[in-house]
Amino acid sequence: MDALSVSHVSKTYRQKKKGAVPLQALDDVSLTVKPGEIHGLLGPNGAGKSTLISLIAGIIRADQGKIEVFGVDVEKETEKAKVLEGIVPQEGVYEMAFTVREVLYYFSGMYGVPIAERNPRIDKALEDLALSDKADERARGLSGGMKRRLMIAKALIHKPKLLILDEPTAGVDVALRQKIWELVRRLRDEGTTILFTTHYLEEAEQLCDRITLINHGRIIKEGNLKEIQKEFSKNVISFELFDRNVPHLPNVTPEGSEFHYPMKELEADMQAIASHYNGNLKSVRSEAASLEQIFLTLTKD
């Protein structure tokens, strides 16, 4: 059984403005997340990531298609599916007047955690997220990083089987990002399935077992990151030039200080590059395509 199964889901938003064209946020989207994996959902702004997360969380209704979390239909058995999910939204969401402990106490109750179990779970979550000394402070007084950790504690307090993180490291410092990565890996090792969206492709490369690339509401690539990289790395030769302003071979694209050449056959193409650029060639290599290169290639309009 898949941890998450999204099958042929479409979603169009009607526009309030009269005569405005409806916005198709998702178009026949299907993806699966296997139990125990870290799955990255990547895409540019407006690609449909947040809509997909909202559908999985049961916050909005799909126009068509089916979403199942560990075999539970999100549309038909919404409450049952929600118990299986833990959501970390992009923005901090908590009662301003409550202390950290109170936020977690009532939130865990809303997930059905019995009263007797709440405080031990809160203590554990606060310890895991290095917030124990802030337990009795008001949530609104926490620093940005602590608020982000509180949001993660909220999502974990009922021990979800599927943890959904919507850009969990956006705007956090490097040290906290590393801690969040550590936590995500540990949760995966303990058996929690993780779906997260991110803008940081390096983060996806570091963490994800599998990724899904989404653009304009459609899935454009899904699979094992290493396999995708392998697929794309066959096709790229990267080189640097002493003088960049020279006539280029067809299909050469600049990226930073480098140029990329779509490769068909390594030896012949290397020779073509060497003879075309001759003494102007500073370095040349064939390497695994970075996720950034793959992302840019696939999302190029």
Next chain:
Amino acid sequence: MQNLTPVFALVAREVKRFQKIWLDTVVSPIMSMILFLAVFGVVSGGRDVAGIPYLAFVYMGLLTMTMVNASFSNPAFALVIAKNVGTFMDLQITPVPPWGVGLAYAFAASIRGIITLLIALLATVWFIPISGVANPLLLIVSVVLIGVAFGMLGVIFGMYAKNFEALTFVMTFIIQPMIFLAGTFYSIKQLPGIWPTVSLFNPMHHAVNLVRYSVTGYADSAPMVSLAVMAVFAVAIFIPMQWITTRNLKAS
């Protein structure tokens, strides 16, 4: 059987929330009531209504008004605040069913209404010529019913309203006229023409009538009819509350 822990937890969270801001939620309405009583105490000049001192008569209306205002505004403002600061998402992602969200807010509203009523009572009853409670059981049933019913009305408007302006509009143009035309400050029997009959269609009249009858033994209209009307009002209002809550928690 459905696990009710999420619903009870939400009730507890809402009670905790209004306890945290008790100056706004409890003290302010009591101050308003004391001011009303001071004014009515001065102007009543020893008049009575159907043999009851006017101050005692209007006191029951004021207590009911204070409680209704507290019960209505608690969920209404809490939900609009939640939408504005983002905590509404807590309701959307947790497994509290829509009926549970609506009823949790309504019960918490009822608790706030009753606490406000009790504190108002303790703060002012010493100055009012009342000798006792005529029908304590009916008073308890009525107070709970009124709190839950107007709490559900507050949920409806809280779910509907996107901002505080919309709520202020509702308070000014719906709730306040309901209170002032309910016989809160006068007996509806004193009204001319068809207005006594029109007042019978105002649920607020039946709320005031029930509380007044329970304490003083005087009623403008049959108390059991008022009890039935409040019960029907509470059941009837559950339907639109359930509809709008479901719609808000899961947008189409």
